[in-house]
Amino acid sequence: DSGVTQTPKHLITATGQRVTLRCSPRSGDLSVYWYQQSLDQGLQFLIQYYNGEERAKGNILERFSAQQFPDLHSELNLSSLELGDSALYFCASSVSAEIYNEQFFGPGTRLTVL
Amino acid sequence: GQNIDQPTEMTATEGAIVQINCTYQTSGFNGLFWYQQHAGEAPTFLSYNVLDGLEEKGRFSSFLSRSKGYSYLLLKELQMKDSASYLCAPVRDGQNFVFGPGTRLSVLP
Numbered sequence A: 001d002s003g004v005t006q007t008p009k010h011l012i013t014a015t016g017q018r019v020t021l022r023c024s025p026r027s028g029d030l031s032v033y034w035y036q037q038s039l040d041q042g043l044q045f046l047i048q049y050y051n052g053e054e055r056a057k058g059n060i061l062e063r064f065s066a067q068q069f070p071d072l073h074s075e076l077n078l079s080s081l082e083l084g085d086s087a088l089y090f091c092a093s094s095v096s097a098e099i100y101n102e103q104f105f106g107p108g109t110r111l112t113v114l
Numbered sequence B: 001g002q003n004i005d006q007p008t009e010m011t012a013t014e015g016a017i018v019q020i021n022c023t024y025q026t027s028g029f030n031g032l033f034w035y036q037q038h039a040g041e042a043p044t045f046l047s048y049n050v051l052d053g054l055e056e057k058g059r060f061s062s063f064l065s066r067s068k069g070y071s072y073l074l075l076k077e078l079q080m081k082d083s084a085s086y087l088c089a090p091v092r093d094g095q096n097f098v099f100g101p102g103t104r105l106s107v108l109p
Helices: none
Strands: A005-007 A010-013 A019-024 A031-038 A042-050 A053-057 A064-068 A074-078 A087-094 A109-113 B009-013 B018-023 B029-037 B044-049 B053-057 B060-065 B070-075 B084-092 B103-108
Touching: A005 A087, A010 A019, A019 A087, A019 A109, A031 A074, A042 A064, A042 A074, A042 B084, A074 A087, B009 B018, B018 B084, B018 B103, B029 B060, B029 B070, B044 B053, B044 B060, B044 B070, B070 B084
Parallel strands: A010 A109, B009 B103
Antiparallel strands: A005 A019, A019 A074, A031 A042, A031 A087, A042 A053, A064 A074, A087 A109, B018 B070, B029 B044, B029 B084, B053 B060, B060 B070, B084 B103
16 A cells, blocks of 8 residues: 555546546655556656646646645546546655655556546 | 657566666656556556666666666566566656556566
8 A cells, every 4th residue: 555545446437528536645745646557558647746836747638637735635637538538547646846756656546438 | 759668578487587678768868767567556666767877676676877778677586476567767858757668577487
């Protein structure tokens, strides 16, 4: 158990819909990272937040957005969903902003878009 | 593109040593991650290399050559539980990183 929690565990929705994935970091960690893993694209870094502010951006689509709240939990919002958005979404947390810190991954949310 | 190259699959025997290679483009390079991921599970951090040379951490070691755009992960005394995918991820331009396609390692008895 990494100490990072993600909800929900599974999510099934339809094309065109909007969903919100939630992540609570390990106690004391200030950075949250979001990743997408699909069979055809592999593991992709989406975005990093540190202490409420966006810190780094990877391959995040414009239809996707994230935020980190004052209590440090984070939400990833996916809108206008397409079939290709079906994937496992992981969040990870680390103690500070620097990229070289060990990241601890949550168990993931499996999103299925029908 | 990032042109990160890893072998797709490798097979080794329990107790043996295996080396998993990763090559990448060197422009803007800062450092390189190695992660382990068991099937159906989240990735687990193994190492982050910044300097040239070998860093040892128990049965796992990671090597980096910045000028050659080359890294490898060395796994010694292989155990069945080491069967997993191993992902390298070069970091460039400060905070931007991309994962390689991963190497699926099968450890046989």
